[in-house]
Amino acid sequence: MLNRSPAMNEEKVYQEKKIPEDTIIRLSYYLRALIYFLEENKKVVSSRQLAEFLKISHHQLRKDLSYFGHFGKKGVGYSSYELIDRIKEILGLNQQWNVCVVGFGNLGRALSSYKGFRDQGLCIKAAFDVDKNKQNKNYNGIKVYGLDKIQNVIKKENIRIAIITVPKENAKEISNQLYKTGIRAILNFAPVKLSLPQEVILKDVDFSCQLTYLTYRLKLSEKKNF
Amino acid sequence: MLNRSPAMNEEKVYQEKKIPEDTIIRLSYYLRALIYFLEENKKVVSSRQLAEFLKISHHQLRKDLSYFGHFGKKGVGYSSYELIDRIKEILGLNQQWNVCVVGFGNLGRALSSYKGFRDQGLCIKAAFDVDKNKQNKNYNGIKVYGLDKIQNVIKKENIRIAIITVPKENAKEISNQLYKTGIRAILNFAPVKLSLPQEVILKDVDFSCQLTYLTYRLKLSEKKNF
Incomplete structure (x- = not known):
């Protein structure tokens, strides 16, 4: 049961609260925006500025942050530094996470050289391809192995997260293989529903879903113009 | 002002309601799940089945659909066919949309050959690279042009949506160029905030945000196990 006793520390409370996935995803966007503000030398930022920058409502922003405690000073705003540190801590980005990419086609290669990862403590340690x-080549410092090496490399490199970019037909088998090696967090780009035990944290990425948001909005705007 | 008169047709009403972006994104996932159910010959599906499959709450599912009218039969469920048609209509996927990719590196190539697009009526007509x-080569049936051809090709091919995958440093200039040609919908993979007029529908995709959802959940599950 959820214990809301004031004696509990904040961190304990938010672990047990049911926090929407969308809130967690938005936290990453807040983090990116705050880093941008800091680069522009804005050391204090209001919820309105942050919300406007991200084109969301400031109510949403405040609601999202409220899951994790109290932030900022009323009438002043948030300290960029402090909020960055706090969000990094919430998202587990105050430590390094070792990641592997399974499937080294165009998307696998694109993700392996994605600069945004390393800034967040996400370190791609190995890639696998059939x-x-x-195989046995280096690509931007990342070595590509055969699929038979999955178990050994994942253990040796202390890899905790796998990104699947293999074709639809092979994704299920690969995900089972990853599960057997102890992987419990998978980002899946293959357009197929993977069936894995409940304990595996699975996130599907579908590019069509991002594009159809645009088609929806385009269609709406066309209707308004008639 | 929002007119809620019962005489108004449903479509008119949802155009004017403020529908959360996350709801629209989830509609795409519902669509994908329904297509999967239909492939398994499930012609009727309950909100619970659909929600369970997608690991979301059925309240969320029903709330999302309720923005667009009434669906399904109480105690029976949704007709997969009907709901697919209706979601396609809402998302504007009952027509073809021509798309271009600017930046033909690994990610550009991966997106150009992404099979999920064409099934949804999203047709990549051209790519551009510096x-x-x-240039002047075909890749899976998609021709790659120089950046100086952007205006001509977009007009000739009736392209309405652009996907930006160029490096951070070039994204702003490219987005302005696309705006001048009449593009009003952009999917941006460059890790930079683009400043475009309000009328442009802009969606940023950041792979780090997807991965940090996994680090957040991994960190939580580790704490629970202590």
């Missing part, structure tokens, strides 16, 4: 021509 | 070695 294609022998890609 | 690299002369990539």
Whole structure:
């Protein structure tokens, strides 16, 4: 049961609260925006400024942050430094996470060289591909292995998170193989529903869903103009 | 002002309601799940089944759909066919949308060959890249042009949506160029905040945000196990 006793520390409370996935995703966007503000030398930022920058409502922003305690000073705003540190802590980004990419086609290569990861403590340690021509080569410092090496490399490199970019047909088998090696967090780009035990944290990414948000809005704006 | 007169047709009403972006994104996931159910020959599906499949609450599902009218039969469920048609209509996917990709590196190539797009009526008609070695070649049926051809090709091919995958440093200039050609919907993969007029529908995709959802959950589950 959820214990809301004031004696409990904040961190304990938010662990047990049911926090919407969208809130967690938005926290990452707040983090990116705050880093941007800091680069522009804005050391204090109001919820309105942050919300306006991200084109969301400031009520949403305040609601999202309220899950994790109290932030900022009324009438002043948030300290960029403090809020960055706090969000990093909430998201587990105050430590390094080792990641592997399974499937080294165009998307696998694109993700392996994605600069945004390392800034967040996300470190791609290895890639795997079935294609022998890609194996045992280095790509931007990331070594590509055969699929038979999954177990050994994941253990040796202390990899905790796997990104799947293999074709739809192979994704289920790969995800089971990853599960057997102890992987409990998977970002899945293959357009297929993986069936894994409940304990696995699974996030599907579907590019069509991002694009259809645009088609929805385009269609609406066309209707308004008639 | 929002007119809620019962005489208004449903479509008119939802155009004027403020529908959360997350609801629209989730509609795409409902669509994908329904297509999966139909492939498994499930012609009727309950909100609980659909919600369970997507690991969201059925209240959320029902709330999302309620923005767009009444769906399904109480105690029976939704007709997969009907709900697919209706969601496609809402998202504007009952027509073809022509899309271009600007930046033909690994990510650009990966997106150009992404099979999920065409099934949704999203048709990549052209790609653009600054690299002369990539220009005037066909890649999976998609021709790559130089950046100087943006205006002509977008007009000729009736392209309405652009996907930006160029490096951070070039994204702002490219987005302005696209705006001048009449593009009003942009999916931006460059890790930079674009400043475009309000009328442009802009969606940023950040892979770090997807991954940090996993680090958040991993961190939580570790704490629970202590």
